[in-house]
Amino acid sequence: MSVTLEDARRVIAAAERRADEIGQPMNIAVVDAGGNLVAHVRQDGAWIGSVDISISKAWTSRAFDIATKDLGENSQPTQQFFGIHATNNGKVAIFAGGIPLTQDGTVVGAVGVSGGSGDQDQTVAEAGVAGF
Amino acid sequence: MSVTLEDARRVIAAAERRADEIGQPMNIAVVDAGGNLVAHVRQDGAWIGSVDISISKAWTSRAFDIATKDLGENSQPTQQFFGIHATNNGKVAIFAGGIPLTQDGTVVGAVGVSGGSGDQDQTVAEAGVAGF
């Protein structure tokens, strides 16, 4: 089981609607069960530095089956995973905006959002998950 | 002048239709005038190794304002650009499938396609350009 391109498009469409509502253009990426990119969009005016981060957030969420927001809390200095952001050739994102996509209790992919504050990225990612 | 997300989606839709016609699932990427990713899709069943290649082809076509097929002919052993594939941190693709997107004679972005033979990638990329 893994997300299809159709699934990814539904997730992205839901996320885009939420980004439009809050008025913050975003990068939105979806990866499959293998952690590989299925689809990405950068809304007009969204940060170019967030292309990479949106994909990294999606990858991280699938790679560790966890929301990047939660991983981030465990990855601060003195916490158990501090330093994880430098592993995997720097592909691990440890701030809000990445969330696993689950089906019948199994992680089948993930969505990653980047382009605003942590709170903005998180709410847009949650909208994407709800659209799945 | 640069491609918008709406432009990118039109290019990708046209490329997908061509990929469906020839029965070969593809990765399709579009970059803007700055070489930065605007959108990417991987059709179901398309090679995961082609995610990176489709993006590299699009980037290369904008970075040198040339189709990757033509760049490739100049980049074979003993040709004037041999070795270019190792520059830019390996982001230069020198085989068919990347084509600039032009508007009023100016390159405003590029499309990159990867997932099949060189001929297949090329025809799908050409369909994407026609859709622009």
Add this chain to the structure above:
Amino acid sequence: MSVTLEDARRVIAAAERRADEIGQPMNIAVVDAGGNLVAHVRQDGAWIGSVDISISKAWTSRAFDIATKDLGENSQPTQQFFGIHATNNGKVAIFAGGIPLTQDGTVVGAVGVSGGSGDQDQTVAEAGVAGF
């Protein structure tokens, strides 16, 4: 809209004058709207390790449309963007010295300065912006 080489040279000249005033040789880089390098100079005696940092600061300021000083405040441990310095293949600089260049309210490029203390880099970058 994007900075031209002439713009970049004016920014660099203004920054160099300020660096001379404070007696600290600097690396100064300017990128365009796409985040791509337009010009760079290393003043005689400036740190060779700052070549890369000046370019990264300029890129970061354009990539996120923000001064690197401000991004840095949000990227400390426990802050919302902690870990961002490891994204984008390590190209994100999160200390003072990078500032966007704007025209009619739009970011059209950025300047990055590296070679001294944070305060020194910042004042030289600010002089560059004023020269634009």
Add this chain to the structure above:
Amino acid sequence: MSVTLEDARRVIAAAERRADEIGQPMNIAVVDAGGNLVAHVRQDGAWIGSVDISISKAWTSRAFDIATKDLGENSQPTQQFFGIHATNNGKVAIFAGGIPLTQDGTVVGAVGVSGGSGDQDQTVAEAGVAGF
């Protein structure tokens, strides 16, 4: 002994004049005796993919004290240095456009030019050397 920023600017100015004469916008880079970047310019309209290549050509010419055109002839398949373009993290350029800068028989830096055909890059680099 090493090139100064003033030297680099003189080299670049001479190279730019030649690029203007042949009507091909170029990236021009100068490195010092340590192989470290002293200055770079991208003329308006020059390829963004050539930023990296111009710097790599300059670095290569100093790193091996040889014109990249000559190194290239020794780096083709079956030749003695074939594969060298993949060493040094891909920073070795093996096509025309990079030339050492010498003073009293000693290499004190190098110029690298990228933005046109091999012949065009070479003639602009030679003009830069003549300006030194």
